[in-house]
Amino acid sequence: MDxxxxxxxxxxxxxxxxxxxxxxxxxxxxEKALKSMSPDDIVEEVKKSGLxxxxxxxxxxxxxxxxxxxPEGVPRHFLCNADESEPGTFKDxxxxxxxxxxxxxxMILSSYALGCNQSYIYIRGxxxxxxxxxxxxxxxxxxxxxxxxxxxxxxxxxxxxxSTGAGAYICGEETxxxxxxxxxxxxxxxxxxxxxxxxxxxxxxxxxxVETIAAVVPIVNEGGDAYAQFGIGRSTGxxxxxxxxxxxxxxxxxxxxxxxxxxxxxxDTYCGGMKNGKKLKACVPGGSSVPILPHYLVCKTAGGEDRxxxxxxLSDGGFATGSMLGSGGFIVYDEDQCIVRNTWxxxxxxxxxxxxQCSPCREGTGWMEKVLHRLEYGHGKMEDIDxxxxxxxxxxxxxxxxxxxxxxxxxxxxxxxxxxEFEWHVNEPKICTTKNYGLxxxxxxxxxxx
Amino acid sequence: MQExxxxxxxxxxxxxxxxxxxxxxxxxAHFGHxxxxxxxxxxxLLHILPIEVYEVATFYSMYDTVPVGKVKLEVCRTGPCxxxxxxxxxxxxxxxxxxKDGETTADGMFTLKTVECLGACGYAPMLQAGEKFHEHLTExxxxxxxxxxxxxxxxxxxxx
Numbered sequence: 001m002d003x004x005x006x007x008x009x010x011x012x013x014x015x016x017x018x019x020x021x022x023x024x025x026x027x028x029x030x031e032k033a034l035k036s037m038s039p040d041d042i043v044e045e046v047k048k049s050g051l052x053x054x055x056x057x058x059x060x061x062x063x064x065x066x067x068x069x070x071p072e073g074v075p076r077h078f079l080c081n082a083d084e085s086e087p088g089t090f091k092d093x094x095x096x097x098x099x100x101x102x103x104x105x106x107m108i109l110s111s112y113a114l115g116c117n118q119s120y121i122y123i124r125g126x127x128x129x130x131x132x133x134x135x136x137x138x139x140x141x142x143x144x145x146x147x148x149x150x151x152x153x154x155x156x157x158x159x160x161x162x163s164t165g166a167g168a169y170i171c172g173e174e175t176x177x178x179x180x181x182x183x184x185x186x187x188x189x190x191x192x193x194x195x196x197x198x199x200x201x202x203x204x205x206x207x208x209x210v211e212t213i214a215a216v217v218p219i220v221n222e223g224g225d226a227y228a229q230f231g232i233g234r235s236t237g238x239x240x241x242x243x244x245x246x247x248x249x250x251x252x253x254x255x256x257x258x259x260x261x262x263x264x265x266x267x268d269t270y271c272g273g274m275k276n277g278k279k280l281k282a283c284v285p286g287g288s289s290v291p292i293l294p295h296y297l298v299c300k301t302a303g304g305e306d307r308x309x310x311x312x313x314l315s316d317g318g319f320a321t322g323s324m325l326g327s328g329g330f331i332v333y334d335e336d337q338c339i340v341r342n343t344w345x346x347x348x349x350x351x352x353x354x355x356x357q358c359s360p361c362r363e364g365t366g367w368m369e370k371v372l373h374r375l376e377y378g379h380g381k382m383e384d385i386d387x388x389x390x391x392x393x394x395x396x397x398x399x400x401x402x403x404x405x406x407x408x409x410x411x412x413x414x415x416x417x418x419x420x421e422f423e424w425h426v427n428e429p430k431i432c433t434t435k436n437y438g439l440x441x442x443x444x445x446x447x448x449x450x
Numbered sequence: 451m452q453e454x455x456x457x458x459x460x461x462x463x464x465x466x467x468x469x470x471x472x473x474x475x476x477x478x479a480h481f482g483h484x485x486x487x488x489x490x491x492x493x494x495l496l497h498i499l500p501i502e503v504y505e506v507a508t509f510y511s512m513y514d515t516v517p518v519g520k521v522k523l524e525v526c527r528t529g530p531c532x533x534x535x536x537x538x539x540x541x542x543x544x545x546x547x548x549x550k551d552g553e554t555t556a557d558g559m560f561t562l563k564t565v566e567c568l569g570a571c572g573y574a575p576m577l578q579a580g581e582k583f584h585e586h587l588t589e590x591x592x593x594x595x596x597x598x599x600x601x602x603x604x605x606x607x608x609x610x
Contacts, residue, residue, distance in 0.1 A: 087528045087567040118462070125475065125512045126568050128581040129608055161460035166471050166510035169566065183470035183502070185509040201465060242572060244530040250572035288529055288567075329571070331530055342529060349528050349566050355509075 005218040005230065005238045006211070007254045010098055016133065018140035021101040027146055029220040030108050034154035037220070042113035046216060048224025050236035055081055055172070055209030056287060056327040057402075058311050061216075067196040068114055069204040076204040078116040079181065080107060080213055082123040082130075083165055083172040087288035087349060088329025091240035092210035094252040096123075096130050100137035104160065106213035108146060109220050111158050114206055118159045122177050125166040134162050169353035173401045174207040175199075176355065187355050188401035211240050232258030235310035239325070241270075245332035248272035261285070261307040261314075262299040265332060278334035281439055282418075285314050286326020288346050289406035291413030292339070293323050296442040319413065338436050339421050343414040344372035350407035361404040364395040368411055375422060378429030385422045389415055454495060466496050470506055474513055479607060483514040511565065519554045519561035520603040523595075524578045527564040530571035539575050540564055542589050546596065559600060580606025 004010075014020040021027070033042060047062030068076060080103065084092040096103055103121070111119045123131050138160055141147045149157045163181055165171045171180045175189035178200050199205020215237060219227045228236040235257040244250045247265065249272035255264065264270045265280070274280055283298045284290060301307050302321035307314065315322045333342070351365035371388050374380045392408035399405070415422060418440050425432040457472040473492055474484060481488045484507050493500040507513045514522075523543060527536050540551065543562055547555050554561040570576040573585035577595075582605075584595055599606060 084569050085567060088530055088571050090569040090571055090573075093569050120460075124569070125471070125510070126578060128475075129583065132608060163460065163468065164472050164475060166475065167512035167565075168510050180471065181468055182465075183467035183496075183498075183506065185505055201462075244571035244574065245533055250574075252572065284529075331533075331571070333533070337533060342532070345527070345529055345532050352511075352566055 002256065003230075004254045005227070006095065006102065006214050006240065007099070007252075015099055016097075016101075016137065018101060018137065018144055021099070022144075025221075026101050027105055027144075029217045030105055030146060031152065033109055033112060033220050034152055034156060039113045039115055042109060042216075042220060045219055045224035046113070049215075049219045049227040050224075050231075050234060051212065051215055051219060051227070052235070052311065053209055054211035054215070054239065054328070056086065056289070058325065061208065061212055064196070064208075065110075065114060065206060067194065068206055069197045070115065071204070074203055075118065076114060076116045077200045077206075078107070078111045078114050078119040079174075079177065079200065079205060079207045080119070080121040080210060081172060081174065081177055081207050082121050082127070082210050083169075083177060084127075084210070084327075085124055085169040085172050085353075086327045086329050087346065088244055088284060088331045089242050089287050089327045090244075091242045091252050091328060093127055093130055094242075095210055095214060095240065096127075097133055100134050101141065102214045102217055103134070103210055104137055104141050104146070106216045107160055108151070108158060109216045110206075110208065110213055111160075112156055113216075116206075117157045120181060120200075121160070121162045122171070122181055123162055123164055124171070125164050128164075131162055131164060138162065168355075169349075170355045170401070170403060173403065176401065177207060178205060185355070187357050188403075190400055230256055232308065232310050233312055235312060235325075239309070239328055241309070241328040241330050243271050243330045243332070245330075246275045246278060246334035246337070247332045248275050255309055257308075257310045259309050260299070261309055264309055264330070265299070271330075271332065274332070274334055276334075278336065279439060280332065281335045281337055282333040282339060284323070284329070284331040284333075284410075285309075286324045287329030288331075288349065289409055290324040290326040291319050291322070291409050292342075292417065293413075294417040294440050294442075297321055297417070319409070320416070323413070335438050336436050338376070339414055339418040339440075340372065340376045340425050340432075343411055344369065344376045346410045347372050347407065350403065354403060354407070358399040358404065360395045360398040361407065364391050364404070365407045367391050368407070372411075375425050376432075378425065378432050380422075380426050380429075382423065382426050384426070385415060385419065458496070467498050467502065470496060470498070470503065471510070474503070474507060478513060482520075483517050485515070489515075517554075517558075519559050521559060521579055521599045521606045522561045522563060524563045524565040524568075526566070526568045526570065526574070526576050526578075528567040531567075531574040531576060534574035536564075536575040539577070539587050539589075539592060542592060543596075546592070559603065560596070581608045582606055 052058040171186040176186040195205040347369040396408040457469040461468040489503040576585040
């Protein structure tokens with residue numbers, strides 16, 4: 001099944017405008033839902049679809065929705081997380097820029113399903129031009145009666161507005177996003193209480209990623225069962241993949257989950273193979289936070305099976321030999337790239353983005369950045385590699401939010417699979433700054449240091 | 451002022467503090483940077499305490515609490531952009547403008563900053579000038595951009 005569910009009409013001239021979107025069947029799902037479906041019917045269809053959160057965690061959306069508290073007389077809120085900041089990820093931006101009404105339609109359906117009358121799209125501050133596209137589309141939706149009071153005579157009211165961040169990766173964490181939307185610093189909250197009980201302004205709140213919300217549109221149009229026909233196993237539906245790095249055709253691709261990683265990297269339909277005919281050295285398949293895979297674990301699992309683009313297959317082997325689908329930020333590295341440098345670069349990112357609430361993350365990310373810097377620049381000692389391992393272990397699981405884990409995992413995976421390249425940096429301090437190590441030796445996996 | 455009102459109106463009564471981040475963007479575009487008097491003014495507009503504004507202005511990386519150039523050139527330095535040569539672009543701009551990362555040219559025209567991932571990984575290397583994205587950078591393209599903004603620094607705003 002090659003059909004696209006989200007980007008089907010992306011090539012249609014003017015699809016970003018209401019009228020063209022409508023001509024292509026846009027807002028049919030809202031018409032259908034408001035006429036013939038109860039809010040609970042929509043929740044049921046989303047459960048049946050098997051849709052999982054597309055922001056990175058992969059939590060079942062229908063289940064997340066069913067947790068929302070419904071105390072009498074208290075308004076509930078539905079929020080769209082458009083704070084896309086995970087290095088390697090640029091799919092939400094693409095979707096909002098090219099087909100903004102799909103997100104708005106999904107917002108209406110989701111808000112109706114959850115009984116929310118005031119919803120917000122929280123977009124990262126740097127996407128100012130996308131915010132303008134969204135505001136224009138929202139104005140069109142109001143003008144055509146899809147938003148506002150008594151939508152299409154259904155009795156359902158919905159106010160939708162866009163609000164902006166100001167440069168903080170952490171605000172993609174849902175409780176930090178809520179804090180930010182309240183006009184505060186983006187410090188994640190301790191859970192429980194979960195947002196479903198106490199979220200925005202203390203009210204029950206659901207936060208979903210842009211792509212997740214957009215996927216509700218085909219689910220309502222065609223039914224949860226039909227949606228679940230796409231994909232493979234528990235990875236139902238399609239997924240937007242942001243492809244970057246040393247490939248011929250970087251960009252955003254909508255894939256039917258279950259295609260092989262090999263096809264995704266080498267086929268002309270997707271990445272079009274390695275740039276300049278270089279060899280594949282490594283791949284980060286789901287955004288900078290997920291474990292990096294060495295060349296021999298990218299297209300095959302440790303068991304020798306084809307690695308598939310799905311939640312299950314990408315995590316096959318756990319962190320020992322697998323990774324995660326994450327946000328779908330697919331970064332490809334060729335033989336000329338330095339893993340130590342890349343790991344240092346990512347550590348600097350997490351150090352910069354740590355909100356500073358929890359000591360293990362605030363201090364640990366800085367230490368990792370410093371140690372990796374000295375290794376990369378030829379001042380490292382052999383003990384530094386074990387020191388890094390020790391630091392990342394002490395961060396993981398010891399912080400309020402998952403940023404600590406996200407900072408620890410790439411370091412752990414780099415040492416796990418590329419230890420010989422780290423050691424080479426220590427042994428060859430003179431040349432490691434000008435030369436690259438190349439591919440690491442393929443090994444039968446035995447956990448290092450674990 | 452009208453735009454400030456529009457941002458506040460997005461939120462229920464009594465929740466006007468939620469407009470703070472948006473209002474700070476407006477204030478920064480208008481005043482150039484967020485000085486203490488500007489932040490105090492924003493606090494008065496939103497009926498909140500000055501400290502509530504300071505703590506937000508200093509948390510988010512897009513806000514400048516010290517003066518910057520008329521055009522901020524923010525080059526993404528994270529992973530995928532690094533692979534595609536972001537460091538070369540940064541050195542090129544440093545040499546061309548005679549400033550280092552974080553500095554402003556003597557004529558107050560340009561500030562150079564390296565920043566973390568801006569979500570343009572597939573179109574790397576890239577920089578953001580004010581509110582605009584410029585992707586697939588080359589040295590020639592950087593020359594063009596600098597020329598263009600030197601002639602019309604206001605062009606880095608989208609004009610909300």
